[in-house]
Amino acid sequence: MSRCVSVSRKLSWWSGTRPSIRSSIRSVVPGPLARARGVGFAAVGMLSLVVVASPAVASPIFATYSGSNTGSVNGVGFTMTGLSAAAYQPDIQSLPLTGSDWNNVGSQQGRIYNANTASTFTVTFDSAVSGLQMYLYYFRGATGGGGGYTSYDFGQTFAITGGLGSPVTQSGTTLNTATATFANGVITFTGPVTSLTVTATGTAIGGDQGFTFATVPGAGGVAGVLLAMPVARRRRRR
Numbered sequence: 001m002s003r004c005v006s007v008s009r010k011l012s013w014w015s016g017t018r019p020s021i022r023s024s025i026r027s028v029v030p031g032p033l034a035r036a037r038g039v040g041f042a043a044v045g046m047l048s049l050v051v052v053a054s055p056a057v058a059s060p061i062f063a064t065y066s067g068s069n070t071g072s073v074n075g076v077g078f079t080m081t082g083l084s085a086a087a088y089q090p091d092i093q094s095l096p097l098t099g100s101d102w103n104n105v106g107s108q109q110g111r112i113y114n115a116n117t118a119s120t121f122t123v124t125f126d127s128a129v130s131g132l133q134m135y136l137y138y139f140r141g142a143t144g145g146g147g148g149y150t151s152y153d154f155g156q157t158f159a160i161t162g163g164l165g166s167p168v169t170q171s172g173t174t175l176n177t178a179t180a181t182f183a184n185g186v187i188t189f190t191g192p193v194t195s196l197t198v199t200a201t202g203t204a205i206g207g208d209q210g211f212t213f214a215t216v217p218g219a220g221g222v223a224g225v226l227l228a229m230p231v232a233r234r235r236r237r238r
Contacts, residue, residue, distance in 0.1 A: 060133060060214035062108045065092045071111075074215040076129050082121035086112040086208045095137050095210055101163030101184040102135055110212030115140050115148070119200040128192035129215060133161065136187070137210040141168070141180030142202055149200040150178040156193055162186030178202075188216070 065071035068091040069080040085091055095110040113121075140148030153174045160170060163185025169176045177183050189196075 058217040060105060060216055062105075063110075063213040065109055065111065068092060068111070071213075073125075073129065073132075073213045074217075077126040078123050078213075080111065080121060080123050082118060083111065084114045084117040087114040087116070088208055095135070095212060097135055097137070097212075099163075099184070102137075102186060103162045105135075105214075108135070108212050108214075110135070110137060110210050112137075112208050112210040115200070115207055115209045119149070120197065122195065122197045123213075124195050125193065128194045130192045131216040131218070132189045132193045132196075133214045133216060134158075134187050134189075134196075135162075135212045135214065136164070136183055136185055137212070139175075139177065139183040139209050139211075140207060141177035141183055143179060144181045144207070147203060148177065148181075148207075150202040151176050151200070152183070153199045153201070154187070154189075155197045155199070157190045158187040159190060160185060161188045 061074045063071050063073040063078075068085070069083060071078055071080075089112055091112055092109065093112060094107045095112075096107050097105045098107065134154075139152060142148050142150045151174050155173055157173055164170075164175065164183060164187070165185075167179040168183050168185075175183060175187075
């Protein structure tokens with residue numbers, strides 16, 4: 001008798017739930033599965049709320065600069081060598097990264113240099129940086145006014161995570177800019193970076209270009225997705 005009352009109460013609870021909740025449960029435990037031999041859906045117990053961890057979308061943490069060739073990103077210092085001074089403007093300035101090429105991150109402090117006199121430069125970090133991003137600001141392609149570089153090699157594997165669309169292409173650790181006027185966008189390095197050397201191929205006849213760095217914090221937090229998971233009990237075999 002007590003068993004019948006218990007099942008009756010559970011069925012009463014089921015019929016009293018909102019249609020949206022019942023629909024969610026049916027989507028998790030399909031009808032055929034619920035009616036499978038040995039599983040009594042009438043004997044469904046209380047719902048268990050399962051919290052599904054999902055990577056939260058984090059905002060990039062941008063670099064700050066203490067001088068023309070020094071700065072830090074997310075607490076890790078770095079030194080830049082091989083860069084020339086900007087030809088027509090301050091070396092360190094606010095870069096308007098407000099377009100879709102840069103994922104609309106707004107104005108951020110960055111380094112401007114004369115592309116004509118710095119075909120290769122190196123950035124050395126005090127410790128390995130994970131999730132490192134490099135924002136490219138008007139890197140000159142070969143078809144730009146006065147000429148530019150045909151490619152830029154970064155010496156590290158990366159993914160394009162903003163801008164840098166056609167005619168810019170990627171080949172391994174290299175961006176090909178032979179048919180591009182400018183290369184604007186974001187690259188995210190796939191592994192921890194302690195030293196980064198950028199090597200441009202070709203000849204630039206003058207003009208400034210720039211960049212800045214950022215890091216993407218590791219996934220954290222909970223997206224707040226809750227799934228209603230019914231807990232089924234096996235019926236005792238008589």
